[in-house]
Amino acid sequence: MPIIYPSYLENNKDFVYDICIIGAGLSGQIVASNIKDKKIILIDSGKINFSKEVQDLNKIEMGGLKFREEFTNRVRQLGGSANMWANQLMFLDKYEIEDRHWLGENLSWPVGYDELKKNYSEIIFNLYGKSLENPFDKVSDRNFYSTLENEFLNEKNISLVNCIWPNKVEKFNIHSKFTKKIIHNKNIHFISNFTATDFHINENIEKLTEVTFLSENKKISIKANTFVLACGAIENARILLNNQSKFKILDNKNIGKYFMDHININLGYIKSKNKLPLSILFGMKYRKFDIRKCIKFSENFQKEKGILSCHSYIDPVYEKNDEDIFWNLLKEIKKFIRLKGIPKLELKKMNFRKTIEQLYFRVPPQVSNSILNSFLRSILCSNKNYLSFNKLKIFFQGEQLPNVNSKIYLSQKRDRYNQNIAIVDWKLDKIDYQSQNEFIEILSKKFKSHEFLNFETNSNMKILDVSHHSGTTRMSNNKNDGVVDKNCKYHGLKNLYICGSSVFKTIGSGNTGLSIMAISNRLGNYLNENLN
Ligand SMILES: Cc1cc2nc3c(=O)[nH]c(=O)nc-3n(C[C@H](O)[C@H](O)[C@H](O)COP(=O)(O)OP(=O)(O)OC[C@H]3O[C@@H](n4cnc5c(N)ncnc54)[C@H](O)[C@@H]3O)c2cc1C
Incomplete structure (x- = not known):
């Protein structure tokens, strides 16, 4: 009986699960998939199919920069935002999680790159049934590159990076084989449409004992030995902030701080005298996965200029x-x-x-x-x-420097479960704008006296978000500098783990999904090995 109903829980009130995973987006599901022989309950606020009413629980207020309006930036449904994602996968580069002294403070992750790399490979294999040939080797086969990519191959300041599109878009919803396997696993109880609200912490203030979940007019309480919060970077912080007034232990000053997203800007256009066939645009190449190439500043160039990571990709312009x-x-x-x-x-x-x-x-x-x-x-x-x-659009995707003033905090307004809604105060720093100018300069120089291509800057540049919310419960070696330790465990509680991009200390320039999956895979393996 893997998909269970509230009546089951009402009749088994004292049952203590080994693990309770809150949130069944890709992060929660991947954690669950790696844990063997434990009694797990996986609970999502969303229903199995999309519901506008439930989606309203995601309402936020915007404090700083606005998210784009035409875009659903998160989804509350089994599978979470992966229901809407394009499934474009990108790796973080090694230096992006290490100390980049030119950015001022030491922003290195407590997790080493070798571990991340191992988990990238594992999750790609588990999900897509394929291993990537030399996924970490960016310039392995020059014949593989298109004409446009070749324009940049000999530029010492530029490296080419992969953006991977698996043939199969994994949405982690009810149609996914991976998800079906999880929610029909005999050791996993899955329940949808129940929203986590109140935490209960033991008298010694060392453990979370139970969590209350609400659904319309129903209320259940789940007891477990270990809890994993996997509700996305905005909700992870919001749930903790909503419980802060009751429990001093949740009073970590870093909760909600360092909110990051990628900065997306249409920098301009490449115009060509001749028509460019699709096959010579970046990325129209095929091996086991479709790989779109992006141009990225090399680590040395970033160091020389004191800038953040960023990359650029090209799309055709349609009439x-x-x-x-x-x-x-x-x-x-x-x-x-x-x-x-x-x-x-x-x-x-x-x-x-x-x-x-x-x-x-x-x-x-x-x-x-x-x-x-x-x-x-x-x-x-x-x-x-x-x-x-004839015309191609150049998009820029830039990393944001962790910034204590960019944050999530609570509004006075409440949702229907009496939880304060989140205010997202997305703020950028001066340095976040610098790499974009460098990019424009490089492109202008590159195409200035080109035989048949020229670059024209966009006269109406706007900064857009890309739904890669991160950083709000970041990893750190101690609680003064973050919310969870290197194993994603909340500093100060023995049995609360937090998963997803909220634990990222930096976000590099690549899409965050693959790294969320790798970190979740790592947490699943860790819990599997370390829980009695
Ligand atoms: C339109 C769009 C396109 C994107 N494209 C890409 C892409 O191509 N590549 C990429 O890498 N990334 C992409 N992303 C980002 C990516 O989808 C997310 O980073 C990723 O899905 C986050 O997964 P998650 O499991 O951590 O969180 P979520 O997907 O947010 O899942 C959290 C789950 O928790 C549940 N939940 C929330 N609150 C509660 C609560 N109180 N109690 C119980 N359950 C709760 C939600 O219902 C949800 O199912 C895209 C995002 C969007 C919106």
């Missing part, structure tokens, strides 16, 4: 007409997938090639499923000169 065609095609494809039949004839009227390609690049969350994605990838990868563009 309005293409967009309309795209949305129509999307509708048709959705029908096609649902009916498992042949698409309606209207498809013929559309520019099939163009729109298919757009689907590929945008990977819209509404449609990305494994069948569709592998279909699109195989079409695109087997056609060398499929489409062509």
Whole structure:
């Protein structure tokens, strides 16, 4: 009976689980998947399918910079935000978790890179059933690079990094094999639509004993020997902050501080005299995974300039007409997938090639499923000169320096479970803006006297977020500098672990998902080996 109902818990009030994992996004699920022979309960506030009502529990107020409005930045549902993600995977570079003295303070993680690397490989294998050839070797095969990448190969200040798209988009929801295996595991009880609210700590103030969960008009309390909080970087901090007034031990001054996201900016455009076929854009290459190449400043260049990590990637620019065609095609494809039949004839009227390609690049969350994605990838990868563009957009993704003034704190407003909602006060520092200017300079120089490409700066640059929320319960060797230790255990409590990007001390420039999975994999292994 792996998916359980509240009545089961009501009848077994005194049952003590070995582990209670709060939050069944990718982080909570990966922790659960690694623990053997223990009685686990995995509880998510979200339902199995998306519900607007439950999603409202994610409401936040914005203090500093605003998140983009058109974008759902988190999801409350089994699988969490992975329901919406593009599943683009990037590795942190070694120096990004080590001391970069040029940034002032020592920002090294208590976890070594070898360990992270081992967990990257393990999780990629476990989830996608494949190992990446030389995933850490960035310049292994020059024939692999496209013409545009070759433009940068001999630039000493630039390195090329991989952004990986697995063929199968893993969403960690009810359609995922990985998730089904977890929630049907005989040792794991899974319960949805129950939201963690109140903590209970023992008299000696050394252990969490139980946690209260609410759902509409129901209330349950879960007792466990060990608890793992895996609710995402905003909610992890919010839950702790909401319990701070009751328990002095939760009064760690770092909770909610050092909130980080990546800075995303459209820097400008590359225009070409000739049409550029899709196959020469960054990334249209295929091996076991699709790999989009990004250009990144080398470690030495960052050191020389005293800047943070950042990278840039390129997308084609579409005309309005293409967009309309795209949305129509999307509708048709959705029908096609649902009916498992042949698409309606209207498809013929559309520019099939163009729109298919757009689907590929945008990977819209509404449609990305494994069948569709592998279909699109195989079409695109087997056609060398499929489409062509005159104009390409350059995006910049930059790291944010941990900043004590960038933080999550509580509003006076409460949600329907009487929990104070979170205010996200996203603030940037002067240094966060510096790498972007360096990038513009490099691109302008590079293409200034180019034979057929030129670079034009975007006159209307805006800073956007990318939903890579991190840092709010960061790892540290002691509680003055962070919230959890190197094993993700809360400083000061024996049995509370926190997982996800909230424990990251720095975020490098790559998307955070793969590192969240690696850290969760590591925590799962640790608990498996260390709990009696
Ligand atoms: C549109 C979009 C696209 C993205 N694309 C990428 C990408 O391509 N690559 C990448 O690396 N990253 C991407 N990300 C970020 C990535 O999806 C997240 O970093 C990742 O999913 C976080 O996983 P998590 O398990 O730590 O947290 P979450 O996914 O937030 O999961 C937390 C879970 O906890 C539950 N929960 C919350 N509060 C409570 C509570 N009080 N009690 C019980 N349960 C609770 C939630 O319902 C949720 O299921 C994207 C994000 C978005 C929104």
